[in-house]
Amino acid sequence: MARLDMTETFHHISFPGHIHTQDSLNYALHFQFRDRDTVIATYPKSGTTWMQEIVTLVKNRGDPQLSKTVPNWARAPWLEQHYSAKVLEATQGDRIITTHLPYNLLSSALQGSKAKVIYVARNPKDVAVSYYHFHKMAKFLPEPNSFDEFLDSFLEGSVSYGSWFDHVKGWTSQAGVLANGLYISYEEMWLSLAAENWKERRPKDMLAFGMTSEIYLRERMLRDLQGSMERISSFLHCPLVGDELTNSLRHCSFSSMSDNAMVNYTQIPKEIMDHSKGKFMRKGKIGDWRNTFTEEQIGIFDTVYSYQMKDCPLTFMWECPPESCGGGGGGQASGDQDRALILHDAGD
Numbered sequence: 001m002a003r004l005d006m007t008e009t010f011h012h013i014s015f016p017g018h019i020h021t022q023d024s025l026n027y028a029l030h031f032q033f034r035d036r037d038t039v040i041a042t043y044p045k046s047g048t049t050w051m052q053e054i055v056t057l058v059k060n061r062g063d064p065q066l067s068k069t070v071p072n073w074a075r076a077p078w079l080e081q082h083y084s085a086k087v088l089e090a091t092q093g094d095r096i097i098t099t100h101l102p103y104n105l106l107s108s109a110l111q112g113s114k115a116k117v118i119y120v121a122r123n124p125k126d127v128a129v130s131y132y133h134f135h136k137m138a139k140f141l142p143e144p145n146s147f148d149e150f151l152d153s154f155l156e157g158s159v160s161y162g163s164w165f166d167h168v169k170g171w172t173s174q175a176g177v178l179a180n181g182l183y184i185s186y187e188e189m190w191l192s193l194a195a196e197n198w199k200e201r202r203p204k205d206m207l208a209f210g211m212t213s214e215i216y217l218r219e220r221m222l223r224d225l226q227g228s229m230e231r232i233s234s235f236l237h238c239p240l241v242g243d244e245l246t247n248s249l250r251h252c253s254f255s256s257m258s259d260n261a262m263v264n265y266t267q268i269p270k271e272i273m274d275h276s277k278g279k280f281m282r283k284g285k286i287g288d289w290r291n292t293f294t295e296e297q298i299g300i301f302d303t304v305y306s307y308q309m310k311d312c313p314l315t316f317m318w319e320c321p322p323e324s325c326g327g328g329g330g331g332q333a334s335g336d337q338d339r340a341l342i343l344h345d346a347g348d
């Protein structure tokens with residue numbers, strides 16, 4: 001089957017050409033955010049769909065009706081994609097807006113805005129693996145050869161949507177600056193929301209996140225259970241109670257979302273996504289990169305990561321195994337807004 005991999009280049013970043021145009025990208029740059037908008041900003045494969053589902057459920061107080069009947073791209077459209085203007089202009093009241101754009105492209109549109117912004121980041125090694133598999137099935141992205149070759153493009157930032165490093169550094173530079181920003185990591189969401197998974201986790205998976213003891217696991221599970229959902233819902237001023245919270249947790253679990261045709265992309269025609277090459281809801285794990293990366297690739301990745309992130313004053317959750325974060329606390333999941341993604345400022 002032929003691939004659709006025409007590209008739209010905008011501000012030196014390439015975007016899939018079948019859904020982006022110069023007009024749609026310019027529309028995003030000059031977008032007028034409303035105070036009631038919630039913006040979900042992510043680099044691809046960092047938990048976008050998951051957060052779209054969480055925000056939809058929170059705003060509907062755990063009622064899954066909308067999540068189960070309206071595709072995610074229609075209820076939380078990507079600002080930069082060509083159909084979004086029509087959808088967003090027709091929406092009254094609260095809007096959920098998704099974007100993969102780097103912060104520098106949206107900074108003037110967000111200037112002075114009271115829109116709420118949720119930024120989700122994920123361990124870039126897991127992002128690279130997820131993105132590689134997505135390239136195999138998404139016919140609007142270039143067909144990848146080996147993982148090794150793909151990793152080179154990922155590290156140099158020549159993949160669609162640009163450099164992971166620029167994206168994360170750009171958005172996190174606004175932590176504490178953006179009027180209404182919530183920063184969270186895929187890892188924290190996973191630890192909190194996928195708590196049901198803990199019972200099935202094998203030691204190998206725990207080690208992937210640097211978890212070494214049963215006791216730590218149990219403590220972590222108790223402390224973090226529901227933590228992310230509560231944090232997000234209170235940030236959105238829709239604190240959930242009782243069944244609202246339980247239902248939301250149930251419907252945004254990996255298994256529930258894997259079965260939901262409104263988010264698992266199974267309804268996308270095979271000319272656009274070749275479902276024989278893989279699943280959008282692929283594994284939904286943290287630390288799975290260990291099953292793909294060779295020792296050599298780990299070395300190269302870590303060198304580039306250290307270089308690229310050397311001026312970033314923040315420590316991210318994936319950089320910090322529990323033992324080295326003080327008190328075995330890992331993500332230190334306190335109620336503190338930015339602590340989970342950003343453990344501490346180097347200047348602390």
Ligand SMILES: Nc1ncnc2c1ncn2[C@@H]1O[C@H](COP(=O)(O)OS(=O)(=O)O)[C@@H](OP(=O)(O)O)[C@H]1O
Pocket residue numbers: 042043044045046047048049050126129130131133190194252253254255257280281282283284285
């Ligand atoms: N509920 C839930 N729990 C755990 N993990 C989840 C969940 N929903 C989506 N995912 C995983 O997120 C990855 C897809 O990322 P994105 O949604 O950002 O992709 S995209 O940018 O919109 O294409 C992709 O990760 P990988 O499985 O590692 O490929 C999805 O499986």
